Amino acid sequence: MNTELFICARFQAKPDSLTELRNRLFEMVDLTLKEEGCLFYNLHIDSSDESVFYFFEGWKNQEAFKLHESTAYVQAIIADAPRLTVDGVRVEFMQRISPT
Numbered sequence: 742m743n744t745e746l747f748i749c750a751r752f753q754a755k756p757d758s759l760t761e762l763r764n765r766l767f768e769m770v771d772l773t774l775k776e777e778g779c780l781f782y783n784l785h786i787d788s789s790d791e792s793v794f795y796f797f798e799g800w801k802n803q804e805a806f807k808l809h810e811s812t813a814y815v816q817a818i819i820a821d822a823p824r825l826t827v828d829g830v831r832v833e834f835m836q837r838i839s840p841t
Contacts, residue, residue: 745780746806747835748798758825759792765818765825766794772814773798778805792827 754762766784773782780799787793800806809815822829 743837744802745837746800746803747837748796748800748806749833749835750796750798751831752794752822752825753790753827754792754794754825755827756792762794762825765821766796769796769814769818772812773809776805776809776812778802778808 752762752766770782770784773779778801780801781797782799783797785795785797787795798806800809818825819830
């Protein structure tokens with residue numbers, strides 16, 4: 742059974758918070774890539790709206806993701822999301838079903 746976990750997290754910056762949110766998300770990339778169990782952690786921007794950011798994440802298993810979720814920087818961005826974003830953080834959880 743495949744225990745890998747894949748996630749898409751979406752952030753839409755408020756107009757006055759675009760630079761701050763962008764900088765904070767870039768900081769999270771550097772910190773998260775050092776975490777054990779992180780397979781990948783890629784930051785993307787919407788091709789038609791540069792206020793919308795997406796993380797595409799891969800985790801070895803649920804436990805690795807739970808550790809990530811408990812880090813100070815993840816807790817901080819979640820706490821600051823109402824101030825920085827239009828509609829908070831939207832997170833989708835996925836499992837790969839195609840062969841690798």
